[in-house]
Amino acid sequence: MVAKISALVGVLAVSIVAGVALGPVSVPFGVTADLLWAAITGGTVPADLAGQYRIVWDIRLPRVMLAAVVGAGLSAVGVAIQAVVRNALGDPYVLGISSGASVGATAVATFGALSGLGVYALSTGAFLTGLGATALVYVTARTSLGLTPLRLVLTGTALAYGFSAAAMLLVFQAPHGEAARSAMFWLLGSLGGANWQSLPVATVVTVAGIVYLMTRARQLNALAMGDETATTLGVPVNRFRTQLFVVTAGITSVLVAVSGAVGFVGLMLPHLTRMVVGADHRRVLPLAPLAGASFLVWVDVAARMLAAPEELPLGVITAAIGVPCFVFLMRRKSYVFGGR
Template structure:
């Protein structure tokens, strides 16, 4: 029976490229549309805000910054808003959105659960403990503006180690143990965070921690961009190289073994990769929910369930989505700024329900 199942799966994987021209169009069109949309979204995101900068001025300021051109003395303020404040923030939004979408695809394959997202493993809760310690007790104060990100990343790494040690067994990292361990430790980390806030001598600690937990790019700088970008690029490249193995893994460990894929080893590699990338993203943006949960399903509806196509399109879709979420966060109630997680939840919940009820769509397939 197992041999027949393996043969059937192999035939499905090999039959996929039959109509290569149609499938190339199915993939190329979304890539071109989203690529152009991302460029326009970034430019629009830089122009829009509590203070709107004309599009022509935005392009001129960006050109001056990149090429070393000159601007008039009366344009210094507008130039500073465009280049020093909004440009790194919008680009970081694109990187974080791309990263969360890609990691969402990987985590759903890792635990074989359509409801999984980058935070199901408890990594974001561990990062939250580190960030709370900075807000409440001023840890790593010598690092200045990098203190929060550093503590959050260290907390994420500590959570990764604890989840791995608690979830592993003689069978490796099984999906059910991984999810249950991640959820259980996430509650434990949240309890620790609550105790830290309760003991805080700072009355504003709870508000500051809550705002960070819901996601914010207000502290984005050019210095915070490279590490996040490198982490996301590495994740995309590695996952694309293992896309066929991810297709097999999503069909079950027995099927994977019969097709020559070491499910335990692959799951361990995916766990480390997704945990590190999630830790980096949470450190620079806080915990932004629903991006890694909803975007993979939306992309699957457009390009199919093959991981090679999903992983090619998901980063662009996630980048465009979070750029516009950030624009809404900055412009809906000026001069106040809404947490990104509030907007992603308000958009993500109804979209997820529509996707779930869509006729002919099954989670992870069509």
């Protein structure tokens, strides 16, 4: 297990350096490593490399780091939600949070809502409506018996359609074509607005959430086996499911606010990780975030380079990779939800 974690950490480190070096204007790998080291250690940068330093440090590194954070967070949340709802199709957006966040982001992009917040208007609008969607799903799905997997999935799915319809209506009513295009681009996922200011909150929330989930790995194992089994093993099912709902919804809202709706990461990476290490959440949770972080870094590289100087939405690329991978998983007779 330690060897697998070490290998994935190494892959992530290489991916980050490569993600910073590659782009429409490429920076040699050696130069990229030297500039990153100089920035971290406070070293001097030669005058002839000042332009490349700005590209590396001010533009690409925060974007690549945010891609890693978003990929890690979505993968960890996907692992948890698949256990909470006991559904192989569970992902960070099955609870309707992403669709709810898209309403706020679309309102900002198309009609200038919250314009007084400047560059923070889009992320703030997405975050607020994401939290509103979370509250609505919780109130609607909760009964006197607590939160049940089936009610969570049905409520989240139904409300997600409603939120998506509201976002599409806003796009359709947009007064300017460019505003509508910007909103649609965000709805498919984008890290084009990444900067150092957007990184700390997303990082802190994601790391705290992953640590919490890792400390609850045994309870997640019990919950994945069914409510009766979990209760027999001493897990307070209703309270624990509510806690997981709040944690996963909070992480998802923050990540959607900074990256838009990036699909398939939280659905695909947990399954791929289980193929390697089995169903035990004590093994899955340390590895899935690392794999998700590396994966989304390379997805972002592809988004920047495949149609340069234009960018592709992240969701287009994750879907192009995710659909064949998921079909492959479903066709494998040896693979079942939760392991091999």
